[in-house]
Amino acid sequence: MNRLQFESSPYLLQHANNPVNWFAWKPEAFEKAKQEDKPILVSIGYSTCHWCHVMERESFENEQTAAFMNKHFINIKVDREERPDVDQIYMEACQIISGAGGWPLNCFLTPDGRPFYAGTYYPPEAAYNRPSWPQVLQNMAGAFQQKREVIEEQADKLVNIIRGSDETFVNTVVGSEATNTSFTPVEMQAIFKNMQSRFDRREGGFGGAPKFPSSMTLQFLLDFHALTGNQEALEHLEFSLKKMIRGGIYDQIGGGFARYATDDAWLVPHFEKMLYDNALLISLMANTYKLTKDPLYKRTIEETLAFIAREMTSPEGGFYAALDADSEGVEGKFYVWDKAEIDEILSGDADLFNSFYQVTEQGNWEGKNILWRPQSEEAFALSEGDIGLSKLLERFTRNKKRLLEARSKRIRPGLDDKILLNWNALQCSAYAQAASALGNKDYQKIAQHNLQFILDKFRKGENLYFYHTYKEGHAQYDAFLDDYAFLIAAILDVYELDFDPARIKIAVQLTNHVLAQFFDEQSQLFYFTGQAQSDIILRRKDLYDSALPSGNSTMVYNLFRLGILTDQESYRQLAHSMLTGLKGAVEKYPTSFSRWAGAMLMEAFPPEELAVLGEQALPFAAQLNAHYLPNRVIMASMQASDEYPLLAGRYQENDTLIYICKNYACQLPVKTVEAALDTIRT
Secondary structure (H helix, E strand, O other): OOHHHHOOOHHHHHOOOOOOOEEOOOHHHHHHHHHHOOOEEEEEEOOOOHHHHHHHHHHHOOHHHHHHHHHHOEEEEEEOOOOHHHHHHHHHHHHHHHOOOOOOEEEEEOOOOOEEEEEOOOOOOOEOOEOOHHHHHHHHHHHHHHOHHHHHHHHHHHHHHHHHHHHHHHHHHHHOOOOOOOOOHHHHHHHHHHHHOOEOOOOOOEOOOOEOOOHHHHHHHHHHHHHHOOHHHHHHHHHHHHHHHHOOOEOOOOOOEOOEEOOOOOOOEEOOEEHHHHHHHHHHHHHHHHHHOOHHHHHHHHHHHHHHHHHOEOOOOOEOOEEOOEEOOEEOOOOOEOHHHHHHHHHHHHHHHHHHOOOOOOOOEOOEEOOOOOOOHHHHHHHHOOOOHHHHHHHHHHHHHHHHHHHOOOOOOOEEOOEEHHHHHHHHHHHHHHHHHHOOHHHHHHHHHHHHHHHHHOEOOOOOOEEEEEEOOEEEEEOOHHHHHHHHHHHHHHHHHHOOHHHHHHHHHHHHHHHHHHEEOOOOEEOOOOOOOOOOOOOOOOOOOOOOOOHHHHHHHHHHHHHHHHOOHHHHHHHHHHHHHHHHHHHHOHHHOHHHHHHHHHHHOOOEEEEEEOOOHHHHHHHHHOOOOOOEEEEEEOOOOOOOOOOOOOOOOOOOEEEEEEOOEEOOOEOOHHHHHHHHHO
16 A cells, blocks of 8 residues: 555655555554565655656556565655655765765665665666666665675665764864864955855856855855955855846746756756745845845845745745746746747737847747846836836836736646745744845734744644644654754744744743754764654764755854853853864865854854843834844843843833943943944944
């Protein structure tokens, strides 16, 4: 029986009608493998994975192939976004065996879960210098039955290599040689110079195709500029952001960013849209808007959040995971246009629209048009002569609405409607950042509602244990480090909107839970999985800031912020220890450790502590938050409060006062936001 019919993951449900007797990653699969002494086949992918769909059609839907799999293996399907810990371990095995990895990932295990062979996509017949899938199955089944001792020995070796490589990696990274253990502006300049060597000065971003948004590295450039005044950091940030916003990687009609561009000019996207990419880019644009007040960022934030609200938000207030690149089996079909189609829909407005968005008869990608805008609206308005900018924008807004309505009648890409804690927390933070940047109370309400949704739906009863994934009333799989780390960060971001002190309490409780369940005293770092999780063969540590920030680097930020807010020196000391251990690696490879690099700025440029007390405390704090002030923490209260040191003893009746402090040593309070900003900037 195919047990995937009982699962909620869209990726698993895509395989629910396969003739393969799939299990999910649940205890019953391993119990059956041990009882029958059969090898396990674990096949790992995700809902927007193109080659996963190909292999399903070619092999997993084939009755003869499925019959062989069912006879000789216990077959487990895994959604890598539901179980990134499982994916990490067996992807490492694949890379050790073949020198490469990818999805679908197909790994063969002993009945107790140790890998002995792994690969990625296999065709139904031998091709591309690859054996066929039936050949692989026959070889693995035969080896398990006839060469069991060799299989067991291979499995032991692989597990030891994986365990050893993880320990070696952590020891190498933590023990990598740093210039010294201090954090100075001069050393931050060296990190910037290292990043600078990777600048793509022609198209923006870093390196060549494929081009990823690199949100965290761009965020470092913003912070570095704001703290040092380095103009080149700001120029490359803005150059890169505007290239993306005007490129095909951005959905010019419906808003939202695709996962990456396949070319170096940001024209041709891989059309899938991931929640986390959009969350990170919204936060980056919100912070950039606070500094520059460029209306382009404001419009793009609003368009992207309109896309999130329209296509990625559940009725309960959670955010869905992803949209597929394909519709009707064709990548990008939903998003591209024929010129004739636009001409018919827009009629008299078509020529102007086509000129700006580079629409032609021959198209710019496989005979179709990916809309993009190589020049700014301002420059285009000037070139047109008699059209003012405001009228041009009005016409484009109207035209895009008409095209969006027409596009909505097409067959839509598949929606991965599972709700992940970590990605939801990132999107919650994005709404909070957008709310403070734009002064938008609706965004604030959405952030607050989503945060409450997370706390209500992902929590295991009344304790501090959380689940990782949720759908239709059912949450499952223990939460990972980044779930907790991103949630703590979201709580602190929402606190800076409403200044509800209860949020500080839950953030502290969750931080202490993470310390108790995930912390490794020896390395002074956090494991990806908690102590209570028992269904994997080993625990690993995730340090890289890749597509997502690492849970470890995010915890450094959390520990710094909470250490100041609560005067918990142990938090700040741990953050310092973690940064000291990673310093050498960050100095050498800053684009791989971008959020770590950003956290180091908090050591090099000690945070300012802002306390706002009095009847106008909340609106004053909102005005302060509308300006980009990196490396600062802020607390606000409309009444006297002695619970937290930043607020204690500073309330004065019938006055609203703003205190600017460092290490709790405060300057004389000021009574206006303008005076506070002048003090901060001097």
